[in-house]
Amino acid sequence: MAVYGMNHVALEVTDIDVAVRFYSEVLGLKRKSGGEGQAFFEMGPHQFLALFVVTEKQPDNTRHFGIIVKDDEEIAEVRRKVEKWGLELIPPFACDFRDPFGNRIQVVDLSVVD
Numbered sequence: 001m002a003v004y005g006m007n008h009v010a011l012e013v014t015d016i017d018v019a020v021r022f023y024s025e026v027l028g029l030k031r032k033s034g035g036e037g038q039a040f041f042e043m044g045p046h047q048f049l050a051l052f053v054v055t056e057k058q059p060d061n062t063r064h065f066g067i068i069v070k071d072d073e074e075i076a077e078v079r080r081k082v083e084k085w086g087l088e089l090i091p092p093f094a095c096d097f098r099d100p101f102g103n104r105i106q107v108v109d110l111s112v113v114d
Helices: 016-027 072-084
Strands: 008-013 031-035 038-044 047-053 064-069 096-098 104-109
Touching (some): 064 072
Parallel strands (some): 008 047, 064 104
Antiparallel strands (some): 038 047, 096 104
16 A cells, blocks of 8 residues: 555634635635535645634644745745734744644745655
8 A cells, every 4th residue: 555645634613714714814725615614725736624613622732734835935924924813933943833723833845845
């Protein structure tokens, strides 16, 4: 058996409208579909981010997912957008933060891949 990649990441959110706006504005993700209490965003070929509404969200200290951007300029752009949302960056990393629902996200550039 060979694993060819990852198909999706599923996250819990408490407000789907705020979540859609956040992932569209901060990470520039394109929404591919959704319905009542859920939304799906394109993340690359055969990959997507799935968001599902829950009544109560419990953040975790280390669980996270990583997103790859082109370079330091794009990391700086994400950092500015995160701060514009009033969210804190998590040191000592270049661009680690929690979305408005406590889901931790790490943004890295292509130089750290492989």
